[in-house]
Structure formats: C-alpha cells, structure tokens
Amino acid sequence: MKIVLVHGIFNTGRVMSRMQKSFEAEGYECFAPTLAPFDGSLGIEHASTSLKQQIELRFGEHEMITLVGFSMGGIVARYYLQALGGAKRVANLFTLSSPHHGTYTAYLPYPSKTFKQLRPNSKLLRFLQENEETLEG
Numbered sequence: 001m002k003i004v005l006v007h008g009i010f011n012t013g014r015v016m017s018r019m020q021k022s023f024e025a026e027g028y029e030c031f032a033p034t035l036a037p038f039d040g041s042l043g044i045e046h047a048s049t050s051l052k053q054q055i056e057l058r059f060g061e062h063e064m065i066t067l068v069g070f071s072m073g074g075i076v077a078r079y080y081l082q083a084l085g086g087a088k089r090v091a092n093l094f095t096l097s098s099p100h101h102g103t104y105t106a107y108l109p110y111p112s113k114t115f116k117q118l119r120p121n122s123k124l125l126r127f128l129q130e131n132e133e134t135l136e137g
Contacts, residue, residue, distance in 0.1 A: 001066055001091070002059055005032040006051060008071030008097075009040045009114060016070070031058050040072065040114025044124055047072075047114070048079040052086065066092040072114060074098025079124070082134045093135070101125065 003023050005016035013032035020030040033054040035047040059065060067090055069077035074095030080086040081093060099106070102120030117124040 001028055002063060003028050003030045003066045003068060004051075004055055005030060006067060006069040006073030006077050007032065007035065008073050009112075010038055012038060019068070031055075033058075035073075035076065040112045043113035044072075044075055044079050044117050045083075047076045048084055051076055051080050052084050055086075062089060064089055064091045066090070066094070068094045068096070069098055070096045071098055072118065075100070075118065075125075075128070078128055078135075082128055082131050087134050100128075 005013070005020055007013055007015050012034040014034075016032040020032050023030045031054075033051065035050050040047070055065065067077040067081075067086075069075070075098055077086075077093055077095065078098075078100075081090055099118050102122060102125055103118055104120065106115045106118040108115065116122060119125075
C-alpha cells in the first residue's frame, strides 16, 4: 500500500518525516509532499489541487493509496476526495486533529483564505458536510 502524508498549515512535508520513517520501517511506501504556500493564503482548493497533482506525478492516476492528513491536511485530503475525484483511488483516509467542524482559532487576525475556510460553519466546511456521501465505501 502507498501512503500519502499531508501536512498542516505553516509546515512542509518534512514535518511528517518521523511518521514516514515509521511507516517505511513497516514496509510501506510513503510520500509526504509539500503544499505551498505553507501559510494557506490561497485556500484549501489550491492546496488540494496541488496534492492531486503531486500524487499523480508520484503514483500515476490510478494506483490506490491511503491518505493521512494532519490538522489542515485532513481538510485538504477531504476536499481532494470529495471535490477532485480522489475518492475513486483512495482506499483509506485517516485524519489527525483536523477541524472537520471548524476551529475558533481560525478567527485570529491572520490574512489567509484558509483561515476563513476553517471557521465553524464556513462555506467550504458546509460543502464537505453536505457531500459526505462521496466518502461512502
């Protein structure tokens, strides 16, 4: 199984290196792409599109993968599954500390599209909740 590790905001794929080494020691092939810009200024859609492109470059368009998303990376992974067709090639999705229902931390005065998208009841989070049936199976 191929595992793709998706980092959170203000990080790069390197933050996942310890987890990546652990999975690789168990015989899994891991990939921890960096989704730039790291500050989320261009939004979840941009990060998810970057994730899709990097997955396809690394594993082609059809190979089954497992996604592990940390914090914002879980929302990026979910958007990839639900809006960009990733559900047809992802066997499993695991999220760690991801704000699926939003976070009040996103109300901090930081000029980032992603911060607005991670607020409770945001348009993006409502879209994901309303389209959860794409995750069935």
